Amino acid sequence: MTNIAICAPATPITRDHAAALEALVAAEFPTHSVTFHEQCFASSGHFAGDDLTRLGALLDCANDPAFDAVWFARGGYGSNRIAEAAVARMNASARSKTYVGFSDCGYLLAALYRAGIGQCAHGSMPVSAGSEGGREAVRRVLRWFAGDNSGLEPSLDGVIPAAAFNLITLTMLARTPIMPDLTDHVVMVEEVSEHLYAVDRMFFALSSSLPRIAGLRLGAITAVPENYVEFGQSADEIARFWCDRAGIRYLGRAEIGHSAANRVVPFGLAGPAGAA
């Protein structure tokens, strides 16, 4: 039995999202149980409740020994505002859990990984259970919770540690107190709904900020808005340009991103050998 607690450190989900995940788990993953914290449905302006409400719910889930894993309900924006405080208040029970999410929830994965708390993984989130394509991405996470590694990013070799982030999330956290040490890691980045000039700009910022990493992989760059002019370089060319310029090994693509193809990337060395 894997007991999974779900909270929303950034933006809220609806009860329909929750029902869709509960139905999927009941039908296909009888050894899992999912528990939605009531805070998932709270709302305060942009956020799923104010900072203290979101922080409290995250700590309720992380610090409760009844749960094996904490799954972040959805990204959006906002987990950065509570990440430092959350990590500072986590107990021994929190340290033995698995934490899964991506996109904006990368701030939490960063802070947890930096603090050495639990097993972090980049993976799709409960909100995606509401769509057919999203359900397949959600199944990869649920399988991984059950020790089935078939949904892992295929390049993971269990030898070189890895971490995966949304590009703007990593760019924004790179100089803050929640930045983990990514030395010797393969770093994977993906982006959604950003212009290619903004992707270029983030690589400019990020490529000067990273330590000596093992290499960079580019995930999917999806939903690029149309601009008044073609940028003139593809996302792959942009990544290659800045990696070359900054002396970072460019390793090619990774199957992560804001799409149904999004794979699981456990942080560190938790590769194909075994789940959390």
Next chain:
Amino acid sequence: MTNIAICAPATPITRDHAAALEALVAAEFPTHSVTFHEQCFASSGHFAGDDLTRLGALLDCANDPAFDAVWFARGGYGSNRIAEAAVARMNASARSKTYVGFSDCGYLLAALYRAGIGQCAHGSMPVSAGSEGGREAVRRVLRWFAGDNSGLEPSLDGVIPAAAFNLITLTMLARTPIMPDLTDHVVMVEEVSEHLYAVDRMFFALSSSLPRIAGLRLGAITAVPENYVEFGQSADEIARFWCDRAGIRYLGRAEIGHSAANRVVPFGLAGPAGAA
């Protein structure tokens, strides 16, 4: 006579933009001459020519003793890609010039200010001469070139050094080799066409990156796109929140931004006492 060279380190302008500025200068500023580098009208994907073309034009203008000032034609995106190389190749003549621009051209102002080259100033750009409102902002810069300080940001006191940046520009350059030392400066930031959650996210990133500054002023936050939900805090509240959280003195508003009200902010101590 002030001889002003104009080049486009980011995106191109049209010949109509150039003609509008030339007409304005001829009609109202007979002691100025403006010379557009042909590169202003070049195009390569997103940019006003490829990196080498833009770099070459900037150096043509900066290193030529015939010019007193270099005025960046327009922002957009791209000056970050050539800023380090440009500063490394500037000669003695470049060191005695005035450099004016803002928005994306803040990367150049940062690199120049860091290197102690010339007198940098945040100010409107030639592209704005094409619109009635923009012309008034352009006149402030032209007046300042002539030693008339009436268009300066009113809070400048000539005692505390200042610098002004587009928010995402400063956020992106904060950890790169072109970041100047802003210790003890009043730092002013403005933004355009960004969601309030993105403004919040940039303050999160930036407030951990700044040295001990004299304080922060918030310029105009314009053309904020509509989001599916109200953010819940105003731009002023966001700035205040992050300044409070990071231990930065919040000094209120500044009259800078992507609007006709944009004022001139000379970098450093070149306040009301005298122009460049």
